[in-house]
Amino acid sequence: MSAALPLTACGQQRVAAGAPGSTPSSAPGSPSSTPSPSDAGASPYVEPGAHDGAPHYGDNNAYRRSGEMSPAGEKDARKEADRIEPVLKRLWKQRKWDPKSVRTALLALGYEELRTGPKGEQLGGKLEVRGMSARFESDHYVTPEGARIGLHVHKDACVTAFVQKTNYQVQVNGPYMETGCFEPPYGH
Secondary structure (H helix, E strand, O other), X not given: OOOOOOXXXXXXXXXXXXXXXXXXXXXXXXXXXXXXXXXXXXXXXXXXXXXXXXXXXXXXXXXXOEOOOOHHHHHHHHHHHHHHHHHHHHHHHOOOOXXXXXXXXXXXXXXXXXXXXXXXXXXXXXXXXXXXXXXXXXXXXXOOOOEEEEEEEEOOEEEEEEEOOOOEEEEEEOOEOOOEOOOOOOOO
């Protein structure tokens, strides 16, 4: 005679209480039968560190994690970030955050614009300047004024920045798996 094993979400097997082969429950009040306060109400399907409580958060958002930087890559990226930050601050104060103005100012620092071939291969240069990404607000998409900057310092190190009407920011990070120096948009 075999016992039926009910399946829970994600295909985990649970043995029904009292089913043949299941272990007897501990005596009432023993540590193994009393949930700890941190376990009370916690879903067994939420992985540690999930920002929104969703199961498989890490797997579903792996594409949004930047790669690791070597210490040397991080040091070099910070040097470049320190060169870029005053330029973006000046442009922000001058209310010049369009991609063309930002690109011109950063090319004046000696950076070369990234060039790619017909198959996406990099042919030279390290600087990318793009318009801001569209975002959903209420019931439609809006593309704010501003520019995003990606500087490929090394294969493992980037400077990622933006300048827009409300603020500007410069940071260093490893490249993203699918989008290089630019943080990818949310997929779903």
